[in-house]
Amino acid sequence: MKFSELLKESAYINGQWVDAKCGGKMEVINPADGSYIASVPDLDVDDAKNAIAAAEVAFHSWKKTTAKARAAILRRWFDLITENADVLAELLTKEQGKPLREAKGEVLSCASFFEWFGEEAKRTYGENIPSNMGSTRLLTIKQPIGVVTAITPWNFPISMIARKAAPAIAAGCTIVIKPAEDTPLCALALAALAEEAGVPAGVINVVTTKRPIEVGRELCTNPIVKKVSFTGSTPVGKIILGMAAETVKKASMELGGNAPFIVFDDADLESAVAGAIASKYRNAGQTCICTNRFYIQAGIYDAFATRFKEEVEKLALGSGFDSSTDIGPLINNAAVDKIDGLVQRAVQEGAELKVGGQRDAAGERFYQPTLLANVTDEMEISQAELFGPISTLFSFEDEAEVIERANNTPFGLAAYVYTRDIGRVWRVSEDLEYGMVGVNEGLISNELAPFGGVKESGVGREGSKHGMDDYMELKYICMGGI
Numbered sequence: 001m002k003f004s005e006l007l008k009e010s011a012y013i014n015g016q017w018v019d020a021k022c023g024g025k026m027e028v029i030n031p032a033d034g035s036y037i038a039s040v041p042d043l044d045v046d047d048a049k050n051a052i053a054a055a056e057v058a059f060h061s062w063k064k065t066t067a068k069a070r071a072a073i074l075r076r077w078f079d080l081i082t083e084n085a086d087v088l089a090e091l092l093t094k095e096q097g098k099p100l101r102e103a104k105g106e107v108l109s110c111a112s113f114f115e116w117f118g119e120e121a122k123r124t125y126g127e128n129i130p131s132n133m134g135s136t137r138l139l140t141i142k143q144p145i146g147v148v149t150a151i152t153p154w155n156f157p158i159s160m161i162a163r164k165a166a167p168a169i170a171a172g173c174t175i176v177i178k179p180a181e182d183t184p185l186c187a188l189a190l191a192a193l194a195e196e197a198g199v200p201a202g203v204i205n206v207v208t209t210k211r212p213i214e215v216g217r218e219l220c221t222n223p224i225v226k227k228v229s230f231t232g233s234t235p236v237g238k239i240i241l242g243m244a245a246e247t248v249k250k251a252s253m254e255l256g257g258n259a260p261f262i263v264f265d266d267a268d269l270e271s272a273v274a275g276a277i278a279s280k281y282r283n284a285g286q287t288c289i290c291t292n293r294f295y296i297q298a299g300i301y302d303a304f305a306t307r308f309k310e311e312v313e314k315l316a317l318g319s320g321f322d323s324s325t326d327i328g329p330l331i332n333n334a335a336v337d338k339i340d341g342l343v344q345r346a347v348q349e350g351a352e353l354k355v356g357g358q359r360d361a362a363g364e365r366f367y368q369p370t371l372l373a374n375v376t377d378e379m380e381i382s383q384a385e386l387f388g389p390i391s392t393l394f395s396f397e398d399e400a401e402v403i404e405r406a407n408n409t410p411f412g413l414a415a416y417v418y419t420r421d422i423g424r425v426w427r428v429s430e431d432l433e434y435g436m437v438g439v440n441e442g443l444i445s446n447e448l449a450p451f452g453g454v455k456e457s458g459v460g461r462e463g464s465k466h467g468m469d470d471y472m473e474l475k476y477i478c479m480g481g482i
Ligand SMILES: NC(=O)c1ccc[n+]([C@@H]2O[C@H](COP(=O)([O-])OP(=O)(O)OC[C@H]3O[C@@H](n4cnc5c(N)ncnc54)[C@H](O)[C@@H]3O)[C@@H](O)[C@H]2O)c1
Pocket: 151, 152, 153, 154, 155, 156, 160, 178, 179, 180, 181, 212, 213, 216, 217, 231, 232, 233, 234, 236, 237, 239, 240, 253, 254, 255, 256, 257, 287, 288, 289, 385, 387, 413, 453, 457, 458
């Protein structure tokens, strides 16, 4: 499809491209230069109710389709996303700002979830339980949970939707998606490809709005909705969880992070530096599993700090459409203000500024790749989810100390450890209170693996063979009189 065909300026409800009933619109801008891209409808609560009602009607037929039929449609959807990956990546970089090669990577990651869950759809097995009573037979079946709502973030505007829509639709559910107000276009493009792939009307609906609170409340409390799947910040996740609790909805929460990156003296230095750059500066540091705190053992601290500084200084700031760019703009001015405040206060508290530490002439949403050394646990910056291109170096003496410090946070999403001691790999991986651990690896996301956090980083897992469970109910059937 051409860019113009995938650039949709309508919401998608019940297989129709619609405007807001109130006629409202919201503009989408390019964060790199503030230029206008498109306008989409500013839907209200009544529009959201219509979308949920459409999803309910569609559910009664969609749930009766065979897994094989659903798998075929998801495979076609995967093929279409893959065939249109370059156009989708262009749209993604336009509305979110990340470098084009990262946007292409996100689009392919998005596609991989449709490929994977198209296959998983055919493996939602029940079980036959050996009965303890001769006259009965015991069995279980798995059934789609029903109408699902999904509320998603701006930092991965297409893959975070796929991580929810793919398993939901594969399971036989129907879905109403509300993308972030900064990045609605990728969600609409995904719906356009769903339509092309043969996804029936009402199975996927995309509600665009600049009223996330009132529309979000409807998506989380409407009694027709049986499951809420949220990806976003922990504070908003707590609000969503509370609203879902009002009608005891199943809820998946993919929330914030505060990832430690631990380098022991015996680590391969170059591998650790490469992993540090990858885990920190992807998407300009705006990912939930980006490293937030670098803990470097005292014996390797100076060598790591020197090499890491050299690599941070090489990072190129600029437009995502410039092939030499490593770091694009942040999503909005508030994001820049937030991280600049954290950096300036950390310096005032005694952190040593090694690289960057200020806004950039590239544009009002650009912040320089920054490296702070000699940061302490007492500093505010050590507890905040940075969500920007900021590295903070802490030193530590021994294993027990660094485990305690790394775990000293309400978050528990991803953690990273670099060491070549196999005993330490196991001890540290088991002792870190996180949902995911990268061992000698800075890039861990994969559709085959369960993604998710513990503590205040979330509930549930997305991707992997576990990803379907959250969209299905397990029913026990007891057959008597045999
Ligand atoms: N764990 C993960 O898989 C994962 C992945 C990506 C991003 N995140 C997290 O998301 C955050 C960044 O994304 P963000 O800025 O879009 O997060 P956010 O919480 O501000 O917004 C997320 C979504 O919630 C909506 N929203 C905001 N306030 C709401 C409310 N009161 N009621 C209902 N909906 C509301 C927004 O419109 C958006 O669609 C970071 O904390 C990041 O760690 C987590």
